[in-house]
Amino acid sequence: MSKISLAVEVAGLRLRSPLMNAAGVLGMSPPILKRVYDSGAGAVVTKSIGPAPRTGHPNPTLVRVSCGALNAMGLPNPGAEYFVDEIKALKEMGVPVVASFFGGSVEEFAEVASTLSKAGADALELNASCPNVQEELGMLASDAGNVEKVTATVREETRLPLFVKLSPNVTDIKEIAMAAERGGADAITAVNTLKGMAIDINFKRPILTNTTGGLSGPAVKPVALRCVWEVAEAVDIPVIGCGGVTTWEDAIEYLLAGASALEIGTAVMTHGFEVYGQVNEGIRRYLEMNGFSGIKEVVGLAHQIGEEQDSRADRCSIRV
Numbered sequence: 001m002s003k004i005s006l007a008v009e010v011a012g013l014r015l016r017s018p019l020m021n022a023a024g025v026l027g028m029s030p031p032i033l034k035r036v037y038d039s040g041a042g043a044v045v046t047k048s049i050g051p052a053p054r055t056g057h058p059n060p061t062l063v064r065v066s067c068g069a070l071n072a073m074g075l076p077n078p079g080a081e082y083f084v085d086e087i088k089a090l091k092e093m094g095v096p097v098v099a100s101f102f103g104g105s106v107e108e109f110a111e112v113a114s115t116l117s118k119a120g121a122d123a124l125e126l127n128a129s130c131p132n133v134q135e136e137l138g139m140l141a142s143d144a145g146n147v148e149k150v151t152a153t154v155r156e157e158t159r160l161p162l163f164v165k166l167s168p169n170v171t172d173i174k175e176i177a178m179a180a181e182r183g184g185a186d187a188i189t190a191v192n193t194l195k196g197m198a199i200d201i202n203f204k205r206p207i208l209t210n211t212t213g214g215l216s217g218p219a220v221k222p223v224a225l226r227c228v229w230e231v232a233e234a235v236d237i238p239v240i241g242c243g244g245v246t247t248w249e250d251a252i253e254y255l256l257a258g259a260s261a262l263e264i265g266t267a268v269m270t271h272g273f274e275v276y277g278q279v280n281e282g283i284r285r286y287l288e289m290n291g292f293s294g295i296k297e298v299v300g301l302a303h304q305i306g307e308e309q310d311s312r313a314d315r316c317s318i319r320v
């Protein structure tokens with residue numbers, strides 16, 4: 001019996017599976033990202049790359065909390081030029097690469113996007129949403145005008161598929177997603193971490209040097225899923241779900257909410273690289289058992305069924 005294909009097309013990028021790693025959780029070393037690909041991902045996402053070398057925040061930068069992790073890495077990275085060879089190394093190994101990047105100003109975002117496009121990345125993910133850094137633009141994803149401006153400027157620098165990664169730490173994520181779409185984004189990644197903190201009761205002070213950090217893992221899933229749901233209703237471009245995906249059931253929820261692909265981060269720390277293969281197999285079994293012939297048929301289905309129920313309820317309601 002032939003297996004159902006898990007292939008998807010996201011913003012013109014053809015992937016053999018809808019799964020990718022979430023930026024930063026596994027760093028940027030090509031052999032490690034190759035393991036993600038070999039474990040079943042359709043593409044790998046690099047750590048967010050900035051214009052210049054950056055040390056990030058001093059330790060402690062990562063702490064386990066119930067149902068997840070809190071991190072305040074502060075975007076440590078060796079700068080875009082260094083990444084050129086890393087991207088080339090991944091491409092030589094046959095791995096599709098999504099290069100995640102950030103800047104402190106509109107010009108820096110454009111400059112890094114240009115360098116990474118020339119390095120041979122297959123797609124770019126504009127990180128508009130790190131909650132742990134304060135740059136000229138602040139947390140970019142909290143301002144629709146800035147998101148549109150940066151996206152439009154980057155759009156002029158590259159023809160590659162451009163994902164814009166948003167933050168859950170905003171009042172109305174739909175408004176920000178629409179701004180990214182107007183700016184020329186090809187897909188929205190929803191979402192980055194949720195701002196939080198933890199206190200050491202013996203030292204009587206915040207555990208993270210940065211005081212606050214970004215919450216990831218199962219704890220954020222209901223929030224991230226709601227973000228995907230809202231963004232999928234607000235824009236016509238594909239949505240990539242991210243936040244707490246650990247099991248195939250989580251993945252199916254995200255697909256039903258409107259995600260066309262998924263990024264898995266913290267679950268690799270708790271479940272190992274096998275998580276990609278396990279989630280792939282679970283999705284495949286779900287498709288088979290429910291009579292679907294591919295992922296596309298499931299994407300956003302919960303919205304349609306919701307609408308059908310609403311219209312049935314309308315027909316049944318007694319009007320006075």
Ligand SMILES: Cc1cc2nc3c(=O)[nH]c(=O)nc-3n(C[C@H](O)[C@H](O)[C@H](O)COP(=O)(O)O)c2cc1C
Nearest residue numbers: 022023024025048127192216217243244264265266
């Ligand atoms: C240690 C760590 C480092 C991260 N670094 C980045 C990063 O460089 N760029 C980025 O866009 N997101 C970064 N994130 C956020 C993740 O990509 C992801 O959006 C978030 O963790 C939610 O997904 P998860 O629950 O599957 O981990 C980081 C998360 C963690 C835990």
